[in-house]
Amino acid sequence: MTQLVPVLSFAHQLLRQAVQPGDVAVDATMGNGHDTMVLAQCVGAGGKVYAFDVQEQALQKTRRRLQTAGLDEQVVLIGEGHQHMNRHVWKRLSAVVFNLGYLPGGNKALTTQRDTTLAAVTQGLGLLKPYGLLLLVIYPGHEAGRIEQEAIEVFVNGLDQQHFQVLRYQFTNQKNNPPYLLAIEKVSTS
Numbered sequence: 001m002t003q004l005v006p007v008l009s010f011a012h013q014l015l016r017q018a019v020q021p022g023d024v025a026v027d028a029t030m031g032n033g034h035d036t037m038v039l040a041q042c043v044g045a046g047g048k049v050y051a052f053d054v055q056e057q058a059l060q061k062t063r064r065r066l067q068t069a070g071l072d073e074q075v076v077l078i079g080e081g082h083q084h085m086n087r088h089v090w091k092r093l094s095a096v097v098f099n100l101g102y103l104p105g106g107n108k109a110l111t112t113q114r115d116t117t118l119a120a121v122t123q124g125l126g127l128l129k130p131y132g133l134l135l136l137v138i139y140p141g142h143e144a145g146r147i148e149q150e151a152i153e154v155f156v157n158g159l160d161q162q163h164f165q166v167l168r169y170q171f172t173n174q175k176n177n178p179p180y181l182l183a184i185e186k187v188s189t190s
């Protein structure tokens, strides 16, 4: 049976395909740690995940989740904005994931912002290895999210197709501007 899975499930399917044991990956918005967990499982004990968030609450929740699962050794939790990715990450990446917006159950004012997101996406694309994936889960249903969405759409539509291909995964008949996914694959480094 074919099934159109929800956006986040599809993002996780892509991450599981792109990230292999021993690889290095980034979770640019750790939040409650769900995406960090998926990446930590994929890279295994021999790999590394760098996870960013600006809220201490996110670091605490993610740390606890990883420790409970015995996956904390392969993850570096960074309490700094993803726009500083280049200060912390030098290795070639198999995947970078952005799950934009605010922390579910947290302060809705502490949301990702257009300019810092674009700075981090630019750095993430630079760090990707060939056939690496950068995923953006976009939430256009709130004001900051809509502003961020517009800028991201312009940015990805300007990417040279010789170097990157961009996929959109979106349910087009759902109400209230539901989240959708943009998946960017690096096809060449030259």
Ligand code: SAM
Binding pocket: 028, 029, 030, 031, 032, 033, 034, 035, 036, 052, 053, 054, 055, 058, 080, 081, 082, 083, 099, 100, 101, 102, 103, 104, 110, 111, 112, 113, 116
């Ligand atoms: N991936 C998360 C999960 O699996 O639970 C959900 C992420 S949540 C939608 C967005 C997160 O981005 C929030 O926790 C927020 O604190 C964080 N955030 C906001 N601005 C940020 C920045 N400049 N750098 C890194 N994280 C940021």
